[in-house]
Amino acid sequence: MKTLFDKVWDSHVVRKIENGPDVLFIDRHMVHEVTSPVAFLGIKSRNIGVKHPEKTFATADHNTPTINQHLPVEDPLSAKQLKALEENSNNYGISYWGLGHEKNGIVHVVGPEYGITQPGATIVCGDSHTSTHGAFGAIAFGIGTSEVEMVLATQCIMQPKAKSMRINVNGNLSKGVTPKDVALYVISQLTTSGATGYFIEYAGNVFTDMSMEGRMTVCNLSIEMGARGGMIAPDEKTIAFVKGREFTPTGAAWDKAKAYWDTLYTDEGATFDKELTFNGADIEPMITYGTNPGMGMGIGKDIPNAENLEGGVATYKKSLQYMAFNEGDTMIGKPIDFVFLGSCTNGRIEDFRAFTEIVKGRKKASNVTAWLVPGSHQVETAIKEEGLLDILTEAGFELREPGCSACLAMNDDKVPAGKYAVSTSNRNFEGRQGPGSRTLLASPLVAAAAAVTGKVTDPRELMN
Amino acid sequence: MAYDKFNIIKSSIVPLPIENVDTDQIIPARFLKATERKGFGDNLFRDWRYNTDNSPKEDFVLNQDKYTGKILVGGKNFGSGSSREHAAWAVYDYGFRCVVSSFFADIFRNNCLNVGVLPVQVSADFLEKIYAETEKDPKAEVEVNLQEQSITIVGTGEKESFDINVYKKENMLNGFDDIDYLLNMKEEITAFAENTPL
Numbered sequence: 001m002k003t004l005f006d007k008v009w010d011s012h013v014v015r016k017i018e019n020g021p022d023v024l025f026i027d028r029h030m031v032h033e034v035t036s037p038v039a040f041l042g043i044k045s046r047n048i049g050v051k052h053p054e055k056t057f058a059t060a061d062h063n064t065p066t067i068n069q070h071l072p073v074e075d076p077l078s079a080k081q082l083k084a085l086e087e088n089s090n091n092y093g094i095s096y097w098g099l100g101h102e103k104n105g106i107v108h109v110v111g112p113e114y115g116i117t118q119p120g121a122t123i124v125c126g127d128s129h130t131s132t133h134g135a136f137g138a139i140a141f142g143i144g145t146s147e148v149e150m151v152l153a154t155q156c157i158m159q160p161k162a163k164s165m166r167i168n169v170n171g172n173l174s175k176g177v178t179p180k181d182v183a184l185y186v187i188s189q190l191t192t193s194g195a196t197g198y199f200i201e202y203a204g205n206v207f208t209d210m211s212m213e214g215r216m217t218v219c220n221l222s223i224e225m226g227a228r229g230g231m232i233a234p235d236e237k238t239i240a241f242v243k244g245r246e247f248t249p250t251g252a253a254w255d256k257a258k259a260y261w262d263t264l265y266t267d268e269g270a271t272f273d274k275e276l277t278f279n280g281a282d283i284e285p286m287i288t289y290g291t292n293p294g295m296g297m298g299i300g301k302d303i304p305n306a307e308n309l310e311g312g313v314a315t316y317k318k319s320l321q322y323m324a325f326n327e328g329d330t331m332i333g334k335p336i337d338f339v340f341l342g343s344c345t346n347g348r349i350e351d352f353r354a355f356t357e358i359v360k361g362r363k364k365a366s367n368v369t370a371w372l373v374p375g376s377h378q379v380e381t382a383i384k385e386e387g388l389l390d391i392l393t394e395a396g397f398e399l400r401e402p403g404c405s406a407c408l409a410m411n412d413d414k415v416p417a418g419k420y421a422v423s424t425s426n427r428n429f430e431g432r433q434g435p436g437s438r439t440l441l442a443s444p445l446v447a448a449a450a451a452v453t454g455k456v457t458d459p460r461e462l463m464n
Numbered sequence: 465m466a467y468d469k470f471n472i473i474k475s476s477i478v479p480l481p482i483e484n485v486d487t488d489q490i491i492p493a494r495f496l497k498a499t500e501r502k503g504f505g506d507n508l509f510r511d512w513r514y515n516t517d518n519s520p521k522e523d524f525v526l527n528q529d530k531y532t533g534k535i536l537v538g539g540k541n542f543g544s545g546s547s548r549e550h551a552a553w554a555v556y557d558y559g560f561r562c563v564v565s566s567f568f569a570d571i572f573r574n575n576c577l578n579v580g581v582l583p584v585q586v587s588a589d590f591l592e593k594i595y596a597e598t599e600k601d602p603k604a605e606v607e608v609n610l611q612e613q614s615i616t617i618v619g620t621g622e623k624e625s626f627d628i629n630v631y632k633k634e635n636m637l638n639g640f641d642d643i644d645y646l647l648n649m650k651e652e653i654t655a656f657a658e659n660t661p662l
Contacts, residue, residue: 014656037499120661144548146579153646228570408546435492435511
């Protein structure tokens, strides 16, 4: 009796070290400009190469500008980091999708788009949101730069096996409730450290009913409850998504892979170290009010009082003070200044469809600055081809070029100090979107409702 | 990258009794643009430590002369969020060799072990005792003994043991890193790679 996680993990263990970590073989290594340069310096100083450049994929995303990408990057430090990734990729024979490349985009968006992400694979990247790829039934997790160096050098990593947790969500989701809301709801129930030490499997009809894009949003946010990663067993939807993409196997290799993928499910009777079950019908459109992703609630609720908390009161109060909110405040109607649609969490075509559904026939509020940033060129192209761009333009919105953008504000897309941003990204930490910025995490529907009303608004009021 | 061997550290501590200290606070993203590993200590806790005009915020613990030492003691769920190893580099580069908390985020804990910073997880009670002792005397010392896997409040003699796996412990005691180990497995890994389904 094995869990899905056990099956994939165990089949990748090269060696078990007694009283130590497992040596795990890595099938796919995604690399970006920020967490790789020191790792490349490391292998250079050891005078060794990249063991499997064909299993390594590099894209530039974290500090790239989202306008005028055809021009030289203005910030000299960003330009230097991008140049370093390009040179390192060229030197070691790694495919590099840099700025302006047709396949460029956020690492966790392009991986699935080109079939690099596959069921049953072990996938790592020097980025905590690598958990996204778990949507395909892969074991995918973020690593540090020392570990990036290990994988470049040996295609292996040393990791203790995580404990297992299954999160079941069953039932029907209400109108206006998206995968992002499901994830923010679960995080609010578990807290930001509730799954630390665990690898999650998401199960139940809410996840099986979701599109692959929705599953990616859910798995992406696994890290925000502390989990190493999250995964969903592959099904027909998964296989259909993977089939025919550039790096997807074909012919005999497909048959071999498919035979492996067909074994990827949790055996009946297999047990988990922890199991939690939630009712999908309890979930409302969510919004966060504090400075970690666990501080979220249904959009119509009031900010909890500190006296109802179990410990952590000082930290809680510090958080609300940063946000300039009070205990008991209602979020609905609070004025906002910025809206960010994008990131590896919600920068896919479905997210742009959802946003467009709300803003269609309406106008962007004059007090709002909106940054609409597709996760990749492929998403950007789809936005144009599906006619979404025309609707967005008509409503007063502009589309920017792909990248991580305001999610972590390494480029110029920074929310100014004291301003409020409704953001479809993944972290509302202090200063995450720019020094002093205040972030309200939400779904693309909630972001759209805020963008056209200029304040926190329940999107259900704007839906037919 | 090699680091100094770790055995016993006896030092006063720097208290940071805040929960959920995320890696964006430890080192904000805008300081991740370096292509070499140096200078990160200057920006450790940048936005808690400095005003926007770069003047120090006097109430922040790193700006208070009475608190110094090689041991940083943080609240529950220390190091959550981004996987940036730069956070662990910043901690090390500033001069800390040990971080104590009642709970660590996974990736940060791994990163610390890989760069020579020892994460020591203690009970919530013991954490409070350390804070209380430092409150009484900012120069109160704590001793961390890796070989023994123990942490002691020197003034009171109160002691707790902590977990670390044998492999990582040996690495830290000797200043080894994982890559040396993996490079010695070259043939085993090559043979394994030939039989993977993907």
